[in-house]
Amino acid sequence: MGKNFRFIAIAGIILFIALSGCAQQTQQPPQSGNNDGTQTGNGETGAKIIEVTIKDFAYSPSQLAVNAGDTVKWTNLDSAPHTVTSDSGSELDSDQLNKGQSFSHTFAVAGTYDYHCAVHPSMKASVTVQ
Numbered sequence: 001m002g003k004n005f006r007f008i009a010i011a012g013i014i015l016f017i018a019l020s021g022c023a024q025q026t027q028q029p030p031q032s033g034n035n036d037g038t039q040t041g042n043g044e045t046g047a048k049i050i051e052v053t054i055k056d057f058a059y060s061p062s063q064l065a066v067n068a069g070d071t072v073k074w075t076n077l078d079s080a081p082h083t084v085t086s087d088s089g090s091e092l093d094s095d096q097l098n099k100g101q102s103f104s105h106t107f108a109v110a111g112t113y114d115y116h117c118a119v120h121p122s123m124k125a126s127v128t129v130q
């Protein structure tokens with residue numbers, strides 16, 4: 001009788017510890033990190049970063065279609081300085097980009113955004129946001 005009671009008590013304590021251990025584990029978030037909303041690509045929102053290179057006095061690709069919420073990143077590979085400047089309005093208004101420098105912009109509103117280089121106005125391109 002006394003032995004049985006002790007066994008049941010110990011078994012109960014072990015069971016209690018095991019259960020509370022499990023409960024603690026399930027309280028942890030399923031994923032660590034990536035919860036700050038700054039994920040780049042393959043996140044739940046599907047927002048992407050699309051790269052445009054500036055080389056030989058041209059934007060490549062010069063015609064670009066993106067989704068609202070996407071970010072476009074221009075990188076100047078030329079020795080000459082370039083900018084990313086809206087033809088009208090102020091959606092795109094980069095500083096002068098020297099070789100190796102980048103400019104990023106996130107498009108929130110659908111539309112066609114024509115832009116040019118303020119240093120070389122013959123350099124033209126556009127981003128269409130859908």
Ligand SMILES: [Cu+2]
Binds near residue numbers: 081
């Ligand atoms: Cu330029």
